[in-house]
Amino acid sequence: NDLWFHVDGAIGAVACCSKRLRPLFIGLERADSIAFDLHKWLSVPYECGCILVRDGQLHQSTFAQPAVSYLTLMDGGYTPSKGEYFFSDYGLELSRNTKAVKVWMTLKTYGFERFGRIMEQNVDQALYFARLIEQHSNQFELLAKVTLNIVCFRYIGCQSNTIDQHDMLNKFNKHLLITLQERGIAVV
Numbered sequence: 001n002d003l004w005f006h007v008d009g010a011i012g013a014v015a016c017c018s019k020r021l022r023p024l025f026i027g028l029e030r031a032d033s034i035a036f037d038l039h040k041w042l043s044v045p046y047e048c049g050c051i052l053v054r055d056g057q058l059h060q061s062t063f064a065q066p067a068v069s070y071l072t073l074m075d076g077g078y079t080p081s082k083g084e085y086f087f088s089d090y091g092l093e094l095s096r097n098t099k100a101v102k103v104w105m106t107l108k109t110y111g112f113e114r115f116g117r118i119m120e121q122n123v124d125q126a127l128y129f130a131r132l133i134e135q136h137s138n139q140f141e142l143l144a145k146v147t148l149n150i151v152c153f154r155y156i157g158c159q160s161n162t163i164d165q166h167d168m169l170n171k172f173n174k175h176l177l178i179t180l181q182e183r184g185i186a187v188v
Helices: 013-017 056-063 099-135 163-182
Strands: 006-008 033-037 049-053 140-142 153-155
Touching: 013 033, 013 099, 049 056, 099 140, 153 163
Parallel strands: 006 033
Antiparallel strands: 033 049, 140 153
16 A cells, blocks of 8 residues: 555564563564664663664665765775765765664673563563552552553542642642652652
8 A cells, every 4th residue: 555654662662572572562573664762671871763674775765865976986985885885875864973882782781681571570560550559549540551661640639520620630740740850759
């Protein structure tokens, strides 16, 4: 159907490192492209994102600029020769820093299996936290089912039925969030 199937796997797609969590991502292999934020769950120093594109030729043809004279391939110097990797053919930037080194070093040091175990532990902690919220449902509300390491909840205090009480509660939760962040207690 000429559709492009892109997966924004910013945080979750790397959970494929875990054998236990991998079934959550059935079908991921059918994506035309997948984006990852490796500075999130892989603990690579900020900022570090990447994208995997199934069709390298299509990816290259999207960005390649054969008619631009200052990007002409030359023999010698710093400009890549014909057949060599030319950064400008794969994105808007003409040069790159060494972000790949921190990804390689992190994966080399810890490995996929260790990250998989850490991710499983994080998911177990999130599920435990969700159970605590449910046990205190008179004060807190779980806003979404927990499938990975993200728990969406809010303080509800006593149940409110009026719009004014609801608005006041939303303002309180926003204030609570900002206070936790500014005091360095939690990043939400």
